[in-house]
């Protein structure tokens with residue numbers, strides 16, 4: 629056995645490791661792509677209805693604008709084939725707490741009434757350890773309550 633190929637392998641392994649780790653760090657640091665804000669219209673019955681498409685790893689639309697004190701009805705439609713997701717909205721101050729699992733390919737309808745104006749994060753907290761969470765992969769959005 630000559631020694632040069634072994635050293636070359638070590639070098640390749642080191643380069644591979646550095647680029648892989650670097651790619652993960654860069655990916656995790658990327659901000660989520662924010663889509664255009666969507667104002668959810670108030671229907672004749674006073675309900676604000678919209679459909680959100682859930683994919684890996686996104687919500688479409690992902691920036692929803694609603695009015696406070698009026699019910700919001702969201703139809704969450706998953707278009708994934710294997711990966712389950714969830715849909716979480718939490719106001720740290722406690723005015724809003726929504727947490728809904730959506731299995732692959734399923735549609736679930738949720739209803740909640742925001743009471744406080746503000747901007748609240750929407751996100752999926754699923755994660756396959758040790759990979760980054762779905763939220764870290766960009767699965768997040770914004771609920772703007774006016």
Ligand SMILES: [Cu+2]
Pocket residue numbers: 685712713714752753754762763767
């Ligand atoms: Cu997810």
